[in-house]
Structures are given as C-alpha cells and as structure tokens.
Amino acid sequence: MFRFIVRRLLQLIPTLFGLSVLLFIWLRRLPGGPETAILGERGTPETRAAIRRNLGLDEPILVQYARFLRRMIRLDLGTSTGTKRAVTTEFVERFPGTVELTVMALILAVGIGIPLGYLAARRRGRFLDHASVGGSLVGICIPVFFLAYVLKAIFAENLGWFPSSGRQDPTIGATRVTNFFVLDGIMTREWDAAADALWHLVLPGVALASIPLAIIVRITRASVLEVLNEDFVRTAEAKGLTERTVRRRHVLRNAMLPVATSIGLQAGLLLSGAVLTETVFAFSGIGAFVAESISQRDYPVLMGFIMIIAVVYVLVNLLVDLSYSVIDPRVRVR
Amino acid sequence: MALLEVDDLSVTFARRGQRTVHAVDGVSFSVDTGEVVGLVGESGCGKSVTSLAIMGLLPKQPGLRVGGKAVFDGNDLLQLDDRSRRDIRGRDVAMIFQDPLSSLNPVIPIGLQVTEVLARHRGMKGEAAAKEAADLLDRVGIPDPRRRLKEYPHQLSGGMRQRALIAMAVACQPRLLIADEPTTALDVTIQAQILELLKDLVRDSGTALVMITHDLGVVAGMCDTINVLYAGRVVETATRRPLFRQPRHPYTEGLLGSVPRLDAGRGERLNPIPGSVRDLLPWPDGCAFAPRCARRVDACVGEPPELVLTHDARSYRCVNPVPVPGLTPEADARATAPTTTEPGAVPAQAEPADPPAVPGSGPAPREEETP
Numbered sequence: 001m002f003r004f005i006v007r008r009l010l011q012l013i014p015t016l017f018g019l020s021v022l023l024f025i026w027l028r029r030l031p032g033g034p035e036t037a038i039l040g041e042r043g044t045p046e047t048r049a050a051i052r053r054n055l056g057l058d059e060p061i062l063v064q065y066a067r068f069l070r071r072m073i074r075l076d077l078g079t080s081t082g083t084k085r086a087v088t089t090e091f092v093e094r095f096p097g098t099v100e101l102t103v104m105a106l107i108l109a110v111g112i113g114i115p116l117g118y119l120a121a122r123r124r125g126r127f128l129d130h131a132s133v134g135g136s137l138v139g140i141c142i143p144v145f146f147l148a149y150v151l152k153a154i155f156a157e158n159l160g161w162f163p164s165s166g167r168q169d170p171t172i173g174a175t176r177v178t179n180f181f182v183l184d185g186i187m188t189r190e191w192d193a194a195a196d197a198l199w200h201l202v203l204p205g206v207a208l209a210s211i212p213l214a215i216i217v218r219i220t221r222a223s224v225l226e227v228l229n230e231d232f233v234r235t236a237e238a239k240g241l242t243e244r245t246v247r248r249r250h251v252l253r254n255a256m257l258p259v260a261t262s263i264g265l266q267a268g269l270l271l272s273g274a275v276l277t278e279t280v281f282a283f284s285g286i287g288a289f290v291a292e293s294i295s296q297r298d299y300p301v302l303m304g305f306i307m308i309i310a311v312v313y314v315l316v317n318l319l320v321d322l323s324y325s326v327i328d329p330r331v332r333v334r
Numbered sequence: 335m336a337l338l339e340v341d342d343l344s345v346t347f348a349r350r351g352q353r354t355v356h357a358v359d360g361v362s363f364s365v366d367t368g369e370v371v372g373l374v375g376e377s378g379c380g381k382s383v384t385s386l387a388i389m390g391l392l393p394k395q396p397g398l399r400v401g402g403k404a405v406f407d408g409n410d411l412l413q414l415d416d417r418s419r420r421d422i423r424g425r426d427v428a429m430i431f432q433d434p435l436s437s438l439n440p441v442i443p444i445g446l447q448v449t450e451v452l453a454r455h456r457g458m459k460g461e462a463a464a465k466e467a468a469d470l471l472d473r474v475g476i477p478d479p480r481r482r483l484k485e486y487p488h489q490l491s492g493g494m495r496q497r498a499l500i501a502m503a504v505a506c507q508p509r510l511l512i513a514d515e516p517t518t519a520l521d522v523t524i525q526a527q528i529l530e531l532l533k534d535l536v537r538d539s540g541t542a543l544v545m546i547t548h549d550l551g552v553v554a555g556m557c558d559t560i561n562v563l564y565a566g567r568v569v570e571t572a573t574r575r576p577l578f579r580q581p582r583h584p585y586t587e588g589l590l591g592s593v594p595r596l597d598a599g600r601g602e603r604l605n606p607i608p609g610s611v612r613d614l615l616p617w618p619d620g621c622a623f624a625p626r627c628a629r630r631v632d633a634c635v636g637e638p639p640e641l642v643l644t645h646d647a648r649s650y651r652c653v654n655p656v657p658v659p660g661l662t663p664e665a666d667a668r669a670t671a672p673t674t675t676e677p678g679a680v681p682a683q684a685e686p687a688d689p690p691a692v693p694g695s696g697p698a699p700r701e702e703e704t705p
Contacts, residue, residue, distance in 0.1 A: 125396070229393070231436040237391055238431075239451045239502060240424030243416075249450070250439050328441050329486040 078300035096179040098285035104205035109212035117220025139214030148207035148280040165282035212266040223255040264320035336364035348397035359566035372557035380566040425455040428503035432515040434495035438487035445483030470501040493524035565622035572648040582655040
C-alpha cells in the first residue's frame with residue numbers, strides 16, 4: 001500500500017515535467033503577449049520591447065525554461081505579470097475558496113445523488129425513477145451560470161435566505177489561518193464565522209453540484225440495476241437477510257466502484273471549472289482569477305494553475321484507486 | 335402431512351406485445367421430512383423457476399404471476415408477506431445455487447457471509463458467531479477454517495466456494511434445503527465430493543433436500559423420490575428404483591436412454607431425444623412432449639394428458655406409456671378413453687384407494703376411540 005502511494009507520487013515528476021515543456025511552448029505560441037495586454041494596441045515597438053525585457057521574455061526560450069525549472073524546484077511559481085504579486089501568494093489566497101466550493105458541491109452531489117440513484121433503481125419504471133432520470137437530464141442540460149443566476153435571484157435577492165455574494169460577511173472580522181474560511185472558523189472556535197462561511201457556500205454549491213449530481217444519479221442507478229441482477233444478491237435474499245442488510249452490504253458496496261470513478265473525475269472538473277459560478281456569486285476563488293489571467297497572457301499564473309490542476313488530478317485519481325482497494329478486495333493494491 | 339406440499343404451482347411471465355410464457359404450469363410434488371426429492375429435466379423445463387418461486391426469489395417484474403400453493407409446515411409460502419418470508423428463508427428453508435463464484439459476494443470476506451446468517455436468525459455476534467462459522471466451515475470440509483473466514487471468494491477454489499455456500503445454507507439447520515444444480519459448475523471429482531457432503535449433511539441432520547438437476551447420475555445416487563419435469567409440468571413421479579428400471583413416460587425413457595454408457599460397445603451411437611425443448615406443444619393443446627415423442631398416438635394431441643396413478647405410488651402424465659413387462663398392456667385402454675381416465679380407474683394397474691382390509695388389524699384404532 002505504502003509503496004503503491006510512493007510510486008504514484010513519483011510518477012508525478014515526469015508527468016509535471018512533460019506538461020511544463022508542452023505548456024511553455026504552447027503558451028508562447030499564442031498570438032499577442034503580456035505587453036499587448038498591458039499596453040493595448042497603442043504601445044510603440046520600443047515600449048513593447050522594454051516590457052518584454054523587463055519580464056525576461058526577450059531571452060531565448062531555453063534560458064527562460066531553465067529559469068522556470070530552477071524556480072519550480074524551490075516551489076516558486078514566479079510573479080504574476082497582471083497583479084505583480086507572487087503567484088504562490090495569489091494561489092494560497094484564492095485556491096482554498098474554490099476547494100471549499102468544490103467540496104460543498106461534491107458533498108451535495110454525492111449525498112443526494114447516491115441515495116436518489118439507488119431509489120430510482122429499486123423503483124425502476126415507477127414515478128420516482130422517471131422523475132430522477134428526467135430530472136438528471138434537465139440537470140445536465142441547464143447551463144451552470146443560468147442556474148446560478150436563477151438561484152441567486154430567487155433565494156438570495158427575493159427571499160433573502162442566503163447571501164448573494166462573497167465568501168463571508170467581512171463585518172464578522174474572522175481570524176485567517178488557512179484561508180479555508182469554514183475550517184478557520186472551526187479551528188479558531190469562531191463558530192459564527194464558520195457558519196457564515198458555510199452559509200455563503202450553499203447557493204454556489206448547489207449551482208455547481210447540478211451537473212455532478214445528475215451524473216452520479218445516473219451512474220448509481222445503472223450500477224445498482226446491474227448489481228441487483230447479480231447472483232450474490234439472490235444468495236443474500238435466500239439467507240433471509242433484512243432488506244437493509246442486503247442493500248448496504250451486498251448491493252450498494254458492489255455498486256460503488258463506477259460511482260467512485262466518476263466522483264474522482266468530477267472533483268477534478270469542479271476544481272478547474274468553477275469559473276462561471278464564482279463569477280456569478282462574486283466568490284473570490286481561483287476560477288475568475290485564472291479567467292482574467294488568460295486574457296492577460298499572464299504566463300506564470302497560467303503555468304502554475306495548470307500544473308497545480310495536474311497535481312490535483314493525480315492526487316484525486318490516487319484517492320480513487322485507493323478507494324477501489326477499500327471497496328473491492330480483488331483490486332487490492334500491492 | 336408432508337413438510338413441503340407444492341400444489342398446482344404456476345409461474346407465468348407476461349410481456350406486452352409478446353406471448354405469455356408459462357415457465358411453470360401446474361407443478362405439484364411433495365417432500366417429507368428427511369426425504370431427498372429430485373426435480374429432473376433439461377434446461378428450460380422450469381426446474382429453477384419452480385425453486386425460486388417457492389423461495390419467493392423470482393426477480394420482481396411486471397407481468398410475473400405466481401399461482402398455486404407451496405405449503406411448508408402449514409404455511410403457504412406464496413401467501414406470506416415479505417417479512418415472514420425473510421424470517422423463514424435461511425432459517426427453515428435454505429437454498430444452494432448453481433454457480434458458487436457469482437453466488438458469493440466478491441467484496442466481503444467469507445466469514446461475514448457466514449456470520450450474517452447466524453446474526454440474522456440465531457442472534458449470534460462477535461466471537462461466538464466467528465467460532466460457529468469456523469465450525470460450520472469445518473463441518474463442510476474446508477481446511478483451516480479460521481484463516482478462510484478472513485479470505486474473499488476469489489481466493490477460494492471452486493469446490494471450496496460451493497462448500498462455503500453450503501455452510502451458509504446449513505448454518506441454521508434448516509428443515510428443507512433446496513439445491514439448484516449444486517454441482518453443475520464444478521469439475522467431476524469435485525462434484526462427487528460435494529454430493530457426498532450433501533448426502534452426509536442430510537443423513538446427519540434429517541434435513542429434507544430438494545435436488546434440482548439435469549444430471550441423472552446425481553439423481554441415481556441421491557434421491558428417494560424423483561419428479562421428472564417437462565415444459566413446466568411434472569410428467570412422471572416415482573421412487574428411484576422403479577424410475578430407473580421401468581420408466582413409464584416416454585420422456586423419462588428418452589432421458590435415461592440418452593445417457594452415455596461406459597459399457598456400450600465401440601461405435602455405438604448415443605440415443606438422443608429428437609428435436610429440442612423448444613418444439614413443444616402448449617399444454618392445453620395436448621401433451622407438450624408429443625412433437626418429439628416416439629410413442630405418439632392421435633390421442634396425444636387435443637387435450638392434455640391426465641395424471642395417471644399406478645399401484646406402486648408412481649404417477650405419470652401420458653396416454654401411451656412405456657409398457658411394463660409382465661403387466662397387462664394398456665394399449666386398449668388408451669385407445670378407448672385415454673384423456674378421461676380417472677386416477678385409480680386404469681385397468682390392471684389401478685391401486686385401490688384403501689389398503690386391502692386385513693382381518694384383525696381393523697379393531698385396533700377403534701379401541702383408542704373408546705372412552
């Protein structure tokens with residue numbers, strides 16, 4: 001088990017190296033550059049050249065890449081050309097928000113999706129089944145930003161049940177430790193701060209959860225239907241076990257493998273794709289910042305972000321593989 | 335009264351836009367305490383569906399209808415609610431399935447799969463349950479049971495898996511065990527071991543056993559009474575020796591005749607039953623076996639053959655049965671009024687409804703009635 005984890009983590013190194021080479025070449029091939037973003041169309045060739053020199057972009061690409069690698073080893077991602085702050089600082093401030101939002105969305109999607117998918121399978125062909133399958137189709141089809149606006153209009157602006165923007169009410173004056181606001185509140189025992197941060201997560205969390213929820217409902221349903229036909233479920237029934245035991249021990253556990261895979265994929269997607277939701281709810285996560293960096297040709301930020309997402313994907317997939325071995329002894333890792 | 339009395343059991347699957355399938359069509363048989371009863375027939379004859387219907391394990395689906403009765407110990411299993419059925423399953427009536435690998439849950443250890451029965455029906459927990467489970471595995475011949483309890487099905491051999499399934503089935507000392515082709519997925523040497531094990535368990539515990547199989551060898555070695563099924567009906571019922579010596583139904587005869595024999599001469603060919611089980615006549619239109627039957631006569635088609643009871647407690651459903659040497663041939667009887675023949679009215683073989691009066695044995699029961 002331990003060796004498996006170490007091996008997978010070591011695989012990160014060649015992955016990141018290859019990725020960085022590709023990114024370095026691709027990003028610099030994009031038309032325009034940071035000097036255009038800064039100066040607009042009006043800059044003279046001289047000022048453009050000055051800016052490029054300033055940012056170190058006038059040197060040969062190999063030299064630039066060597067410098068990038070040297071910094072990477074010290075976990076230094078350079079300085080944002082847009083905000084002039086260290087990229088790591090920006091990420092430390094913004095990434096926790098997106099992580100919190102992703103976790104919230106996943107909890108909602110898994111917490112609702114698995115039971116709903118199970119029930120739909122058990123009541124196959126009846127109302128609940130049709131409703132959840134139809135509902136999940138709608139969930140997949142509705143664009144997230146539209147749902148986000150609708151939720152915001154109804155529950156924040158009309159009913160006033162939830163805050164309409166931000167991560168926390170600034171008047172609470174919460175202490176910052178990790179920048180995970182909910183976690184900070186719990187760690188510092190500022191319960192009101194934790195609750196307020198959690199409250200801010202609900203609406204964007206629901207909006208973000210809609211697609212993964214729909215996917216998890218469908219995968220769970222299909223998987224449960226398949227397992228219900230397995231011989232060992234019949235054996236369990238023949239033993240006279242209660243429906244509850246049959247469901248938990250024999251059906252759900254075996255049905256979870258494909259669901260675990262899809263949860264892993266969803267987690268990666270959510271972390272990198274919460275841009276629209278974050279924008280609608282003025283939620284200071286990483287999404288909006290990265291979107292801005294793209295138009296700014298902010299190479300250090302983009303490089304750093306994509307590398308971090310790659311690391312996250314590898315880690316999440318590692319977790320998924322580990323969960324496999326917990327669920328299914330046949331794929332137990334060595 | 336018999337332990338299990340199956341009476342006119344029928345299972346039909348109706349699908350919209352498709353012909354209704356009568357998987358089981360009026361099956362009746364009974365099982366006494368401690369008796370080993372065989373249900374024999376080729377694939378698709380309704381053996382497994384019969385057992386699943388009795389256990390209430392047929393997958394719930396629209397269009398499924400189960401009729402008739404299956405009275406176990408005074409309760410009609412088909413009428414019980416889900417809860418009482420679950421109470422009986424595994425405790426009083428247990429079942430062993432065909433494919434031991436797919437019948438075991440791949441993701442939980444063998445131990446839990448045994449102890450969950452003990453916990454459910456015998457309220458055993460923790461160490462007591464683990465000890466009992468180890469004893470059970472030991473009893474079914476699994477070596478090193480303590481270690482096996484922690485293992486998963488994929489770590490066991492095929493024979494071991496079937497033994498483990500048997501251990502789960504006998505965990506609560508059920509009064510009736512239904513074994514649905516328990517040896518089909520195993521290789522021959524293991525088959526013999528498993529049959530031996532089942533025989534021992536039945537002998538030691540007095541459990542009644544319903545053995546569902548297509549394998550006449552299994553039947554010959556184990557069963558007291560044998561029911562031969564064809565197209566969802568029992569076509570012949572007899573005890574073991576008479577059935578093998580003098581099959582009456584042409585289908586039974588065909589089954590016996592199609593078994594390859596080691597002492598057959600070189601170059602001798604097998605005698606298969608012509609046609610396939612799909613070439614059947616719907617029962618209401620006559621004998622379902624008629625299209626494949628070598629002894630077919632005109633009376634076979636038109637009306638379903640009545641059940642004929644004979645003197646040695648056998649019964650068959652045929653208007654032109656295989657004649658028994660030494661007995662008056664019934665050729666005339668079937669030619670005249672075959673389908674209306676009442677049980678007991680068959681010439682030369684009819685058994686009197688009452689046992690012959692033996693002088694001197696009459697007064698005995700009357701004495702008990704005197705105050």
